[in-house]
Amino acid sequence: MKNPCLELARASIDHYLREGEVLALPPDLPDQLVSVRAGAFVTLYKAGVLRGCIGTITPVCGSLAEEIIRNAVASAAEDPRFPPVRPEELDKITISVDLLSPAEPVDSPRELDPARYGVIVSAGYRRGLLLPDLEGVDTAGQQLAIALAKAGIQPHEPYRIERFEVTRCEETE
Numbered sequence: 001m002k003n004p005c006l007e008l009a010r011a012s013i014d015h016y017l018r019e020g021e022v023l024a025l026p027p028d029l030p031d032q033l034v035s036v037r038a039g040a041f042v043t044l045y046k047a048g049v050l051r052g053c054i055g056t057i058t059p060v061c062g063s064l065a066e067e068i069i070r071n072a073v074a075s076a077a078e079d080p081r082f083p084p085v086r087p088e089e090l091d092k093i094t095i096s097v098d099l100l101s102p103a104e105p106v107d108s109p110r111e112l113d114p115a116r117y118g119v120i121v122s123a124g125y126r127r128g129l130l131l132p133d134l135e136g137v138d139t140a141g142q143q144l145a146i147a148l149a150k151a152g153i154q155p156h157e158p159y160r161i162e163r164f165e166v167t168r169c170e171e172t173e
Helices: 004-019 064-077 087-092 140-151
Strands: 040-046 049-055 093-100 104-106 118-123 126-130 160-164 166-170
Touching: 004 064, 004 087, 004 093, 004 166, 040 064, 049 064, 049 093, 064 093, 087 093, 118 140, 126 140
Parallel strands: none
Antiparallel strands: 040 049, 040 093, 093 166, 104 160, 118 126, 118 160
């Protein structure tokens, strides 16, 4: 059986690349995608290498389906680290969709497990997030260092730590 989150993300990117507009909410989506709101990240890989990743920590759309559509298009067209995906690349791209649980504060890095939890660090308006279970991120220290760097927070500054879990849906190459 195909995964509706992955199908929706791929259809959203394909529609945007072909038509230049955001996909309208399809009428035949499973209830779990239209009745639930959650943060979601859509990550694109090309030959196993990151090609784009955009997401929301908390929901900004009316449904999970709309969140996936929005973030799929943004990961393909708006990730500032990469040029926009070209239509001829799409068949070489694999997609991962992470559905985020609500974040919970933690008192210490000892409460982190980079295989299980993603991490959010914040200091004032600066905030950095790192998803869980990423290749090459094996310790809470590595996870925090990357998230702090993404946020522009120096390790000696005071900052807040939150953790979250994800439900990950992944295409296989």
